[in-house]
Amino acid sequence: MPDIPVVPRPPHSAAEGRNGVPKEYVHLGRTEMVFLTTWHSREDGEFSLSARWPAPAEGLPYDPRVLTQTIRQSGLIIAHAAYGVPLTDQTLLHYFDFTVAPGFRVPADGPCGLDVEVSVAEPKKRGRTVSSLGMDVRVLQGGSLVARADSEFGWISPRAYRRLRGEHLAVDWNAWPLPAPVDPRTVGRHTPHDVILSAGDRPRHWQLRNDVDNIVLYDHPVDHVPGLVLMEAAHQAANASLHPAPFEATTVTSEFMRYAEFDRPCWIEAEILPAGPGEISVLVTAAQDGETVYRGRLSGPCG
Known part of the structure; x- marks a missing residue:
């Protein structure tokens, strides 16, 4: 808490x-x-x-x-x-x-x-x-x-x-495994501790990594993954899906369904969607234990 x-x-x-x-x-x-x-x-x-x-x-x-x-x-x-x-x-x-x-x-x-x-x-x-x-x-x-x-x-x-939180209220802060980050360049970041995605087992699929050295997102201990972390995961997943093409999202929608916990893997998946002329759109979903915890859609100009 x-x-x-x-x-x-x-x-x-x-x-x-x-x-x-x-x-x-x-x-x-x-x-x-x-x-x-x-x-x-x-x-x-x-x-x-x-x-x-x-x-x-x-x-x-x-x-x-x-x-x-x-x-x-x-x-x-x-x-x-x-x-x-x-x-x-x-x-x-x-x-x-x-x-x-x-x-x-x-x-x-x-x-x-x-x-x-x-x-x-x-x-x-x-x-x-x-x-x-x-x-x-x-x-x-x-x-x-x-x-x-x-x-x-x-x-x-x-x-x-x-x-509401029950047993999840107590968290052993920063005691969870920290998988290796993907290449920062692929997600639009410059340093590994700013990367919150780790490679998954298939294309456009990653595990969320909660690196508390990223103080913009993890300012202080909390009992669940902050909502802004999930939004940043969506931003990085969209960039990784379109890499090496540059991508700047101009419209972002986010919906939060459940709390994401630190002690279990949270999986991030991206899907490139049809969009209007000159635009591209990426749907990003975060899931834990088979349940969707977050859904975001990022759209912006392509080319």
């Missing part, structure tokens, strides 16, 4: 980020992994945030992990500071779909600033407590829309989460 410090909800002026975004409000253990710098409420259900991204690895237009982490952090800070969701509640990610403007690039020579705008749908409640929030997230660079996400976050109490 994630070790999330209990921090009192600040008064409204402090919650609007004048002193930065506390790492506890985005469920992170490392301050350097917090990509948001400020936030404030514009009007009912509308929020503005600012973000600072590190330069991407050489040759990459941007780091998809930083984009998805920024969207995740935006949802969490708004939920906790603006809607009073307790920090002790466990977060559920129901779906996470996003589009990226073709040709989106960030500077390779240093950090860059971006703006984030969020529209929150009417909260769903369980009694007086917010149980889920639907969010429309827009990322802007120099005033131009470069990415947009549609997602729904949910929350359950610690007691309900303990019942």
Whole structure:
């Protein structure tokens, strides 16, 4: 179970980020992994945030992990500071779909600033407590829309989460076998510890590898494979399926069905699907013990 410090909800002026975004409000253990710098409420259900991204690895237009982490952090800070969701509640990610403007690039020579705008749908409640929030997230660079996400976050109490997870709540962190990574170049990465796929027994089939040295994805111990890890696995599987042709996904849809556990193999499989003229689409499925835990579809221009 994630070790999330209990921090009192600040008064409204402090919650609007004048002193930065506390790492506890985005469920992170490392301050350097917090990509948001400020936030404030514009009007009912509308929020503005600012973000600072590190330069991407050489040759990459941007780091998809930083984009998805920024969207995740935006949802969490708004939920906790603006809607009073307790920090002790466990977060559920129901779906996470996003589009990226073709040709989106960030500077390779240093950090860059971006703006984030969020529209929150009417909260769903369980009694007086917010149980889920639907969010429309827009990322802007120099005033131009470069990415947009549609997602729904949910929350359950610690007691309900303990019942849900049962024996899986306790994890011997980083004690699982770590199979060898595939060649980083085939999945659009530069270093082996950034690779989360290991070769399977047939084409377009891999085993998920959970390397906690990848601190962008494994910031702190948790009791199940994070949703952003499965999204990154889909990104790498799509790149590997199309290698050596370059691939930049401009539309990604993700659906989370079950928890993926650390102590058993999780298998990633990709299928290249028919798409419109000038486009290519890859369906990626993650399965464990014969059950689908995640399904994602990545589409983008080909050639």
